[in-house]
Amino acid sequence: MEKVLEVKNVSKEFPGVKALENISFDLYKGEVHAIVGENGAGKSTLIKTLTGAYVPDKGEIIIFGNRYEKLEPILTQKIGVTAVYQEMVLANDLNVADNVFLGIEPSKSGFIKNAEKVTKVIELMKSIGYEGLPIDAIVRSLSTAQQGVVAILRALSRNAKIIIFDEPTASLSSKEVDVLFKVIDNLKKRDISIIYISHRLEEIFRIANRVTVMKDGKVVDTKDINSTNVNELIKMMVGRNVSNDFYDQSRKIGTEILRCENINNYKVRNISLSLKSGEIVGLYGLIGSGRTELAMSIFGADKSTSGDIYIEGKKTHLKSPEGASRYRLSYLPEDRRRQGLALQLSVRFNINIASYKKISNFGFVSMKKERLVSADLVKALGIKTPNLSQIVSNLSGGTQQKVVVAKWLAANSKIFLMDEPTVGIDVGAKAEIYNLANQLAKSGGTVLFISSYMPELMGICDRILVMNDGKIAGEVKRQNFSEENILSLAIKNQREANV
Amino acid sequence: MNEIPKKKFSFQFNTQTLVFIVLIALWTFLSITSSHFFNINNIRNLFSQEAIVGVLAVGQLYTIITAGIDLSVGTVAALTNVVLTLLVINGVPIPLAIILTLLLATGFGVANGAIIYELNMPPFIVTLGTMSIAAGAALLISGGTNISGLPISFSSFGSGIFLGMPNLFWLLIIAVVGGEIVLRFSRFGKYVYAVGSSVEAARLSGVNVRKVIYGVYILSGFLAGVGGVMLTARLWMGVPTAGADYNLNSIAAAAIGGASLFGAQGTVIGAFLGAIVMSTIYNGTVLLNVNPFWQEIIVGVLIIGTVALDQIKKRQKYTYTKK
Secondary structure: OOEEEEEEEEEEEEOOEEEEEEEEEEEEOOOEEEEEOOOOOOHHHHHHHHOOOOOOOEEEEEEOOEEEOOOOHHHHHHHOEEEEOOOOOOOOOOEHHHHHOOOOOOEEOOEEOHHHHHHHHHHHHHHOOOOOOOOOOEHHHOOHHHHHHHHHHHHHHOOOOEEEEEOOOOOOOHHHHHHHHHHHHHHHHOOOEEEEEOOOHHHHHHHOOEEEEEEOOEEEEEEEHHHOOHHHHHHHHOOOOOOOOOOOOOOOOOOEEEEEEEEEOOOOOOEEEEEEOOOEEEEEEOOOOOHHHHHHHHOOOOOOOEEEEEEOOEEEOOOOHHHHHHOOEEEEOOOHHHHHOOOOOEHHHHHHOOOOOOOEEOOEEOHHHHHHHHHHHHHHOOOOOOOOOOEHHHOOHHHHHHHHHHHHHHOOOOEEEEEOOOOOOOHHHHHHHHHHHHHHHHOOOEEEEEEOOHHHHHHHOOEEEEEEOOEEEEEEEHHHOOHHHHHHHHHOOHHHHHO | OOOOOOOOOOOOOOHHHHHHHHHHHHHHHHHHHOOOOOOHHHHHHHHHHHHHHHHHHHHHHHHHHOOOOOOOHHHHHHHHHHHHHHHHHOOOOHHHHHHHHHHHHHHHHHHHHHHHHHOOOOHHHHHHHHHHHHHHHHHHHHOOOOEOOOOHHHHHHHOOEEOOEEHHHHHHHHHHHHHHHHHHHEHHHHHHHHHHHOHHHHHHOOOOHHHHHHHHHHHHHHHHHHHHHHHHHHHOOEOOOOOHHHHHHHHHHHHHOOOOOOOOOOOHHHHHHHHHHHHHHHHHHHHOOOOOOHHHHHHHHHHHHHHHHHHHHHHHHHHHHHO
């Protein structure tokens, strides 16, 4: 069979991380080659290297027999490599035909030949066996799957011969997935080669010819789809050691503080969980599994929530974050710069923002208390800031995260929902965040630690809840911690996991 | 290392300071070049000119700090002026008439806040709409002409002097001091900055964003009403087109005084100083016999100049800490 693409010994390093290490990978004409791996295994970096967004430090890429040491986005498009991303990059307010031919409109002296454009789009739709798309519909009004088809049409209009799909089914219903797979089948018949990245292993067995497993920036193995199975793939994806360095044995697990029963919202279904004082509970799940949505619901920040929440045994109605914070509940958002902090304002302000009620009389804030509260917490948490008037946008990621923690300590919180608290933080500061979580639990609080990074969860948690497709797929106790156990709950489809 | 330096009073070289320096320079310059400038009557005149724009600028500033804007303040003031005049000449007792018109103006604020928050619409568009509605309403009920016939007590209050300064100026001082205290020391004031910095962060920190948005537009509407009452006292009649300049002038005063239209930045004192700078320029061009059409050009340059300086300063600061 003819090789259309070959990656040879490609490495890419970012400060502190080896994102790709000696990657070799190939793609045949008309095949679907799947790439699987945990969050952070290096799949996205590989794609970005193939589309020219990143320049590899070492190695070479051969496309259609031509050798490239580096690619550029314009060049890759010219030679026919296109990526269809999870979040589509379409002009949402233009119609289907406009989007397909955006930038390469058939035109005569500056005026677009509309009839020709429409005919061409219809031809393209026929060629992929998908004709149900209204050509003059505004892209925004289409379903996610239909938008995906528009992106595929756009790729084809540019004569794409290699199409890369990055998690194309993450937000599709099963019916929509069938539609997409039919399209992919037709693409295959037209000798278009496809790189297909997905967390959903079952899907891969439906459409892929071969599968490559990546881990920690390396290729573990490439297999023919017929000679492997889901369990083998999971085994290949895992295999890191559990570190006990941050586990605090001296935490005493006490009574239940938070219990959620049958939480539902637009994303999560029937979630029940319970957190005890002194406990650190992990919440693992792949991207799109509904972890953030669950935390938002518990915190009262999602209006579509139904279900019951009990705090210290008492049933509560949390309709807003304002109400939740009164019940000593707190949420540390994943995107701390946008959601966690008032960036242009001072450390003092940010620490007090959730607790101004506590330090004010008749609506007026006690400046003295405001200063004392923030000064105390800056000292207690070791927040590295030149002074309390420092604007937080200039602080480092770890320091900013501590400011967010301080904000909730000032508000007397007891239940801490931490959403990816160590994302974008350097190693040393991560350790400080782990210690902080231990301290919070030790002093009678409880922590729900949401993370995509399994080693850290296995490092500090007492047990780990695993989310999969909006549901809790299972719970793993500390003595049973293994990446394999956790990942199989997170990846396998629900029916299988429940057996 | 762990000791946090306690700053009792942080006096940074910020935009307010800059505007203050500009103001001193302007006053010094005018005192030297014109013998009429530093004359008590001229100063009084300058301050009563400034008073109305200043009061509107206080409310404007609150909306700007939330990253919003209130384009309706000037025409709401004009509408207040017309309605108040009509009520009084039709026999409604003055205190009752004032209360009713203040309620009307506050109602515009409630409407602005409600539409902006509940329908999640851009403040610029919403208040552009209410600006037009208020302007039209003022013309409609006045028949498009000036209405006279107010009792002399209005005029004597408008030109009255208390402790050596015009009455209107003292109203401005009340608005500025009150506005600054609330903004700086009250919980509401803190939340105004928080919402301006990031609505999402404020909400997820337990701030009731609805109250804040309603609050700033209601305050702005109310102060527009106060401005309208002051306008009535100053003009001694109902003038339906009187508010035209006030909208942009109140925004200009806030901007010159260091408020950022991106939100979370600005002080009432700054807006107050900005308003004085503008009145000084108007006053000075008249005294120096400069063609009055230069006024707006100078103000325009000043707006761009101060904001540009602020941006340049920020960029330097950023690169400095980045290093």
